[in-house]
Amino acid sequence: MNKKILVTGGAGYIGTHTCIALHAAGYDIVVYDNLSNSSREAINRVSTLIGQSIDFIEGDIRDAESLRQVFSAHQFFGVIHFAGLKAVGESVAQPLKYYDNNVSGTITLLEVMSEYDVKNLVFSSSATVYGDPERLPIDENSPRSCTNPYGQSKLTVEHILEDLAVSDASWNLIPLRYFNPVGAHPSGQIGEDPNDIPNNLMPYISQVAVGKLEKLSIFGNDYPTTDGTGVRDFIHVTDLAQGHVAALNYLESQTRTAKTDSIGFLPINLGTGKGTSVLELVAAFSKVSEQDIPYQFADRRAGDIASCYASADKAKDLLKWQAELSIAEMCQDTWRWQSMNPNGYNAT
Ligand code: NAD
Ligand code: UD1
Numbered sequence: 204m205n206k207k208i209l210v211t212g213g214a215g216y217i218g219t220h221t222c223i224a225l226h227a228a229g230y231d232i233v234v235y236d237n238l239s240n241s242s243r244e245a246i247n248r249v250s251t252l253i254g255q256s257i258d259f260i261e262g263d264i265r266d267a268e269s270l271r272q273v274f275s276a277h278q279f280f281g282v283i284h285f286a287g288l289k290a291v292g293e294s295v296a297q298p299l300k301y302y303d304n305n306v307s308g309t310i311t312l313l314e315v316m317s318e319y320d321v322k323n324l325v326f327s328s329s330a331t332v333y334g335d336p337e338r339l340p341i342d343e344n345s346p347r348s349c350t351n352p353y354g355q356s357k358l359t360v361e362h363i364l365e366d367l368a369v370s371d372a373s374w375n376l377i378p379l380r381y382f383n384p385v386g387a388h389p390s391g392q393i394g395e396d397p398n399d400i401p402n403n404l405m406p407y408i409s410q411v412a413v414g415k416l417e418k419l420s421i422f423g424n425d426y427p428t429t430d431g432t433g434v435r436d437f438i439h440v441t442d443l444a445q446g447h448v449a450a451l452n453y454l455e456s457q458t459r460t461a462k463t464d465s466i467g468f469l470p471i472n473l474g475t476g477k478g479t480s481v482l483e484l485v486a487a488f489s490k491v492s493e494q495d496i497p498y499q500f501a502d503r504r505a506g507d508i509a510s511c512y513a514s515a516d517k518a519k520d521l522l523k524w525q526a527e528l529s530i531a532e533m534c535q536d537t538w539r540w541q542s543m544n545p546n547g548y549n550a551t
Contacts (some may be wrong), residue, residue: 206229206230206231206234206280206344206455206495207230207231207232207233207278207279207280208225208230208231208232208279208280208281208282208283208451209232209233209235209273209277209279209281209282209285209321210222210225210232210233210234210235210282210283210285211235211236211281211282211283211285211286211312212235212236212241212284212285212286212287212327213232213234213235213236213257213283213285214234214236214238214241214242214243214245214246214259215236215240215241215245215285215439215515216241216383216384216394216395216396217285217327217384217440217443217444218234218241218283218285219241219245219246219248219249219283219388219393219469219501220235220388220393220440220441220443220444221283221285221395221443221444221447222234222249222253222411222450223252223253223388223548224441224444224445224447224448225283225399225447225448225451226253226255227253228447228448228451229453230451231258232257232258233258233259233273233277233279234246234257234258234259234260235260235262235264235270235273235286236259236260236261236262236286237261237262237263237264237286237417237534238261238330239417240288240289240398241396242396242548242549243259244549245393245396245548246259246403248392248393248548249393251388251392252388252392252393252430258410259326260273262273262440263308264284264286264304264308264309264312265304265307265308265311266298266311266313267311267314267315269351270311270312270315271315271318271319274315274316274318274319274321275319279321279325279455280321280451280455281315281321281322281323281375281451281454282312282321282323282324282325283324283447283451284312284324284325284326284327284359284406285324286308286310286312287304287305287308287309287327287356288300288301288304288305288313288353289353290353290402291331291351291353291354291402291506292352292402293353294351294352294353294356295351296350298352298408301352301353301356302352302355302356302359304356305353305360306356306360306363309326309360309363310363313363313367315508318471320374322371322373322374323375323451323454323458324364324374324375324376324543325377325379325447325450325451325454326360326364326376326377326378326379327378327379327381328357328361328378328379328380328381328470328475329354329357329359329380329381330356330380330382330436330472330513331349331353331357332347332349332354332357332358332361332380332384332510333345333346333347333348333380333511334346334347334349334350334354334508335348335508336508336510336511339478339510339511339512340344340476340512340513340514341472341511341512341513341514341517342446342472342514342516342517343380343470343471343472343514343517347361350506360377360378361470364376364378364468365468365469366374368467368468369467369468369520372467373469374468375454375457375458375466375467375469376467376468376469377450377453377454377466377469377470378468378469378470378471378472378526379441379446379447379450379470379471379472379473380470380471380472380473380509380513381438381473381474381475382436382437382438382472382473382474382475382512382513383403383404383405383435383436383437383438383462383511384437384438384439384440384443385404385405385437385438385439385533385537386439386440386528386532386533386534386536386537387440387537387539387540387541388440388441388496388536388538388540389441389536389539391536391539391540391542391543391544392540392543393540394536394537394540394541394544394547395440395537395540395546396544396547396548396549400416403424404435404481404484405437405484405533406537407419407551408484408485408488408496409488409540409541411496411497411498411539412489412492412494412496412538412541413489413494413542413545417497418497418498418499419458419485419496419498419499419502420498420499420500420501421482421495421498421501421502422481422502422503422504422507423497423500423501423502423504423507425493425503425504426503426509426510427478427509428480428509428510430482430483431472432481432482433480433481433507433508433509433510433511434478434479434480434481434510434511434512435478435479435481435510435511435546436474436475436476436477436478436479436510436511436512436513437475437479437484437530437533438441438473438475438526438533439526439527439528439532439533439536441528441536442473442475442526443526444499444525445524446473446518446522446524446526449518449522449524450471450522450524450528452522453521453522454466469521470514471517471518471521471522472514472515472517472518473481473513473518473526474512474513474515474526475512475513475515475526476513476514476515476526477512478510478511478512479530483530484530484534485498486529487534488534488537488538490531490534491531491538492534492538492542503533543551
């Protein structure tokens with residue numbers, strides 16, 4: 204069985220962790236990334252961790268010719284497609300940039316995949332496609348809606364994948380809907396390295412703990428939750444990475460037994476199924492890092508919802524995968540990465 208996988212966006216936060224998990228599972232990988240939100244240093248560190256040089260191509264998913272060269276040079280079983288832009292606020296300010304990168308880029312990738320008859324895809328979708336959920340936990344049949352261009356770009360790609368699966372039964376398309384990925388590799392060598400001031404909670408907390416930022420603003424303490432702060436389903440990035448391996452293994456087993464028509468478009472949540480509040484995460488981080496995390500309450504952030512956590516049953520049933528790591532381990536590994544690399548991959 205051909206076990207070579209193209210990993211678009213493989214130099215990024217989730218991509219790097221997934222490359223390590225894929226390598227450990229016996230997959231050969233080729234990473235394709237334009238380094239717009241990542242660095243060669245991340246690739247170098249993955250190479251060191253796996254003990255062999257990563258096959259890396261610097262390129263853009265919107266560049267069909269460059270993709271063709273890659274598909275001509277390698278025979279892929281499938282593609283894991285992480286490449287995309289992900290900052291919600293920036294997407295509101297620059298919607299065309301987001302639709303171009305995330306939607307047009309994916310269309311170009313799918314066209315080239317089709318040309319080379321590579322029809323197995325795992326796509327990075329997001330729990331953001333569920334909008335403000337009607338019921339909790341959120342299962343894969345929940346209604347979808349989005350309020351910002353980033354979320355719309357993910358939802359639009361999902362619609363494109365659905366249409367593609369209807370048009371041609373030989374496509375096997377698995378959008379994985381991530382809940383809130385946090386944490387870092389236990390070595391402390393790779394982790395999330397946001398440009399500028401972080402938008403997301405965990406990197407903000409860790410930068411306060413390490414002394415780079417003064418205090419956390421908690422956006423709202425009047426939500427209908429246990430302590431009034433937002434509740435999310437935080438999932439360790441190494442568990443998430445393992446979820447991608449499980450999705451590929453599933454694709455492989457289905458194609459081997461010629462059951463391809465049973466896949467088509469198959470969305471799957473990757474979450475723990477447990478909700479944790481902002482205040483609970485702050486307390487857990489403070490405990491494992493033995494640092495004070497000063498905070499103040501601020502107004503709710505536009506577009507935020509009260510609570511969001513997954514039904515993780517479909518992943519367990521189909522992929523035989525479930526998240527293993529605790530909130531304490533997520534905080535511990537984030538803290539190790541942050542304290543060993545206070546300036547991220549940039550040594551200065
Ligand atoms: P990231 O920014 O760390 O990684 C994305 C990678 O894609 C980067 O290395 C970037 O350089 C690359 N890239 C961007 N545009 C590209 C293009 N046109 N051509 C080639 N490479 C390109 O982000 P991440 O956190 O690792 O997220 C990976 C994927 O998962 C993204 O699609 C993101 O939208 C999605 N996602 C992330 C989260 C999260 O909380 N991190 C949650 C849900 C979904
Ligand atoms: C956000 C995005 C979502 C995206 C996800 C992963 C918004 C509205 N949603 O989700 O589309 O898929 O990131 O990239 O931006 N919080 C604070 N203070 C902070 C930061 C966050 O109190 O400085 C709170 C938020 O109000 C929320 C919780 O922490 O209640 C989690 O926030 P965050 O980490 O940004 O994730 P999401 O809002 O779930």
